[in-house]
Amino acid sequence: GGAFKETDRGQWAHVVCALWIPEVRFANTVFLEPIDSIETIPAARWRLSCYVCKQKGVGACIQCHRNNCYAAFHVTCAQQAGLHMRMDTVRDSVTGAETQPVIVQKTAYCDAHTPSISGLTPNANYVEDTISEKTREESRNKMKQARKMLAKKRSSVPVILIPTIPPERVQEIATLVSITKKAQFIQRLIAYWTLKRQYRNGVPLLRRLQSQGQTHTGFGARNGIEGSPDTSELYHQLKYWQSLRQDLERARLLCELVRKREKLKVALLKTHEEVVMMRLNPVEMAMIKLLDVLFQKDSNEIFNEPVNINEVPDYMDIVKHPMDLSTMRTKLYSKMYYSLDDMEA
CATH class of the missing domain: 1.20.920.10 (Bromodomain-like)
Structure with a gap:
């Protein structure tokens, strides 16, 4: 389904879903985090049934952009099925030429109304006249493959990537011990290490390595590793830099707002000057x-x-x-x- 970002309620959501669901927003549009306004999603959107995975109530759906088409689908299911999903940047023509804001226009279509040529917006004549039976058959086959793949993902056990040890590193470790049947011992040790890592969902066996990994990702305090003095100090430093980054981001946003305000001021003064000159x-x-x-x-x-x-x-x-x-x-x-x-x- 793609990358996750944390919501304002401490949960996790797909970034692509936040981009495509109209009611969802990003509190910080630069870093695209955290995801908020999930509570504003209408209940009817949650009740929609995805026509790709045939599931209902497992996530909010979007609908086909074609008029009079009510086909609903999850964003991740649409990506898996290869549906036509496009984002275009357009300028709002309501305001003046100097201050036109950029608007992101998002269009998504079901397989029946997906244009065969990227960039064309389908209409009734286009759908009826240019989409051949062969194209429809290919679309149906692609939809079947996507449903099969999604069903397989739901029923399969999550794959855990276990780190491997290079052979030269194994030889280096083997030189540190002198015991009988060293090769057999090293082989069993590697097998034990692999099974243990798999049992722990890939978490390192040594708590020191586990703490380092979680500290680097910024979730050390949540996993109960702040007992170590070094870890606690790193955690406070991390919080300080995060706070500093947020302050800088707020300052940047304020500067951007001031720049836009001054630009509007100049446009207003020029208009006022033209009005005065027209009167004089x-x-x-x-x-x-x-x-x-x-x-x-x-x-x-x-x-x-x-x-x-x-x-x-x-x-x-x-x-x-x-x-x-x-x-x-x-x-x-x-x-x-x-x-x-x-x-x-």
């Missing part, structure tokens, strides 16, 4: 707006700059009073145009 000199503002429109119309920049006399020597013989958009803008800002008639002349 509406004719000049109208001419500036007209020039901006002319600049946009001249997409090839033909009339943007003056004609080069070196390239066209006889240009002045044909055009007695040459003019270009940049010269017009310079004259306008120099207060040489008092009306639209002056600008037209």
Whole structure:
């Protein structure tokens, strides 16, 4: 199912599930932890039955993005079945161009409405006309394989990875002892060590190694290893650095909010300046707006700059009073145009 992150209630949840379930949020969007707002998931979403694993009440489901399709599936089951799941970043067109926030648009489809070409949004004509019977058969076979794999995972015993010892390390350990039948003893010792690690779910046999591993992962205090002075000191240091990181993260977020606020301030001041200038000199503002429109119309920049006399020597013989958009803008800002008639002349 992928990586886990801790929730605000001390439980564990899939990161991918938190990303795809609409009601779930991350308290810290930078580190994607902890996962919160699980209590806001509607009860109806918990009651949905996953059409992939055929199970109900074992997790919140999402539904097909296609209109009038109510197929529900777990996020992890959808990944196992290879369903079409896509995230796109789009900008909110409601606000201004300078302050458009980025919105993540998530679309997921069931196997019946999955587009055969990635990136195409299916509609009624597309589904009916372009998805062949062969594609449907492949989709059904893939769904059967996913259900078989999920059922096998539910019934199988979890696999525990037992660390192996390199042969050279075994030889190095063997040189430290001098007993009869050393090879047989080392072989039985390795077998005992392997079985013991498997029985302990991969936890090291020596408490010192166990404490070190748990301290590095940040869960030493929860596993009851804070009795050692060194471990307790490391635990307090860890808490200090975690607190410092949270403070820095809060400071970073505040700086980001201040930056956005100042950006909005600048945009507001520019708008206010335009309003004042429009009231004081509406004719000049109208001419500036007209020039901006002319600049946009001249997409090839033909009339943007003056004609080069070196390239066209006889240009002045044909055009007695040459003019270009940049010269017009310079004259306008120099207060040489008092009306639209002056600008037209």
